Amino acid sequence: MVSKSRIVSPILSFLCLILTNMTKQDILQGALQKVVSRMGELTLLLDELHQSMENDTKSSAGDKHETARAMAQLEQEKLSKQLQEFVQMKSILHQINPSKEHIQVGMGSLVQTSEGWYFLSVGLGQLTVGDTNVFALNPQAPIGQKLIGKRVGEEVEFGGRRLKINSII
Numbered sequence: 146m147v148s149k150s151r152i153v154s155p156i157l158s159f160l161c162l163i164l165t166n167m168t169k170q171d172i173l174q175g176a177l178q179k180v181v182s183r184m185g186e187l188t189l190l191l192d193e194l195h196q197s198m199e200n201d202t203k204s205s206a207g208d209k210h211e212t213a214r215a216m217a218q219l220e221q222e223k224l225s226k227q228l229q230e231f232v233q234m235k236s237i238l239h240q241i242n243p244s245k246e247h248i249q250v251g252m253g254s255l256v257q258t259s260e261g262w263y264f265l266s267v268g269l270g271q272l273t274v275g276d277t278n279v280f281a282l283n284p285q286a287p288i289g290q291k292l293i294g295k296r297v298g299e300e301v302e303f304g305g306r307r308l309k310i311n312s313i314i
Contacts, residue, residue: 167274169243169255169314172264175272176281180235187228194221234267241266247313250292252284255314260306265289 198217241253250256256263262279264272269281282289291301292310300309 167277171274172255172272172279173238173241173243175274176264176266176269177235177238179269179272180231180238180267184228184231184235187224187231191221191224191228194224234269237267249294249296250310250313255279256292256310257312258308258310260308263288263292265292
């Protein structure tokens with residue numbers, strides 16, 4: 146026999162999504178758009194930096210030039226590292242199946258708590274989907290670690306607050 150809580154929980158989760166006018170696919174798409182947008186910004190900055198370095202090479206010489214070039218190279222390395230992190234985020238997001246239902250919180254879960262919505266995926270911060278704010282967080286983040294493995298009705302304590310899990314999608 147199937148327990149009422151196993152039937153009611155998915156129904157409540159579905160109703161929560163309808164009432165908030167969003168789907169997990171919408172949230173996943175929003176996260177992907179944010180990642181791709183940031184990748185484009187970083188690529189543009191790298192291109193501009195590369196152009197600047199080429200122009201400086203043609204017109205400068207001396208210690209001042211070498212210092213500026215070294216600083217530009219450090220900035221280029223930093224931007225390249227950030228770009229690689231966003232490439233990895235994109236890869237992780239592509240591995241999430243938005244139609245997968247979750248009984249307990251795990252990677253790819255959309256979790257409604259007493260304090261808002263959380264999407265366990267990659268650390269992007271707040272996403273706005275429709276009229277709803279969703280916090281995209283890495284499961285290894287402190288609050289992500291507290292949520293992992295929890296079920297509907299359970300509570301977690303974080304930052305001096307108690308968050309009750311109302312639904313998991």
